[in-house]
Amino acid sequence: MPMRGTGRGPGDAAPTIGEVAAAAGVSRATVSRAFGRPQMLRPETVERVQEAARHLGYVPNRVARALSTGRFGNLALVVPDIANPFFPPMIRAVQGRADRAGFAVFLGDADEDPAREEILLRQLSTQVEGFVLASSRLTDERIRAHAERRPLVLVNRDVEGIPRVLIDTTRAVGQAVEHLHELGHRRIAYLSGPAGSWSNRQRRRAVKRAGDRLGVEVLMVPAGRATFELGRLAVPALLATGATAVVAFDDLVAQGVLAGLSEQGVGVPAGLSVVGCDDVLATRTYPPLTTVSARSAEAGAAAVDLLAGMLTPGTPLADTRLLLDTSLVVRVTTGPPPRGGPRRP
16 A cells, blocks of 8 residues: 655644554554564564655654553563673564564663672562573573563573573583584593573583593583683693593683693693583684584564563463574594693694
8 A cells, every 4th residue: 555645844843643544544553563562563564654754754653652551662681691601692583583583672681690690680579570581690580580570581590480582502512512522532521601691501511411421531620700710720630630521611711722822832622621501602713612502692582572472462381492493514623532631842
């Protein structure tokens, strides 16, 4: 249907929702839904309304709508560490999916601090309709308490009764251990991430189970927060274990390990094989990093879809548990073990 003309000039008053409805040939209620609940309409209807709004220069008054309906048109995404390269693809995907659903996104960085995460959730709850909570460091009890106040979807945190999207690295981490075993490694280290991380616990268990099944000795080496610097500083402890390969919590930690090994004069993979997780830096390391693939963007998009569904009136709440599988990507940082353990060239 062609859009009706408006004849508006630059000095005219701001366009109204009624004028948008008239221009698009729909009702005022349809215009309201197109901006507030687009998932309730056909895509072509939403596009027609939005085109009319753009033509008129109409901007929805979210403040007025929030006062009259209690709905803000905002979502919040809270992550534990915005500097970790795992999260930017997720943030971008959340933003894109939320835009299409008619929501703005607030972003909170908890800085790996559960107390700060609590503060962010409390402060943002007065301005948003729901949360995507990624890799939360809160206890299950606190997550459930927040979910009672606002609709909430978890990413990489498995709390029964709360919709969640989980990037399941179990199989792929097992593949990494199998790959190292086939190369001849019989002693490997797992360089762990944050103690409160669900992903860290999952990966640590997967390495240990695969090692037990294959007869590979697995040594646990703590790194703590997932940073380049802590990966670099963990290298002396890794070398002291006598392991011939290491599986790092993520690519950022693995990148630090590569730098630390270079400082120590240990070649990769000639002196030590290195495997990362998440595949967010792997092609930019030297040598290119063998790693476990990540699906952080898909996880973010799926979480917004779940949350938008929860916010649709009349939609029953379900205990949704969506698993995204991963796989091993073999590049250059893994090879046969050196004789006698890690060696210096």
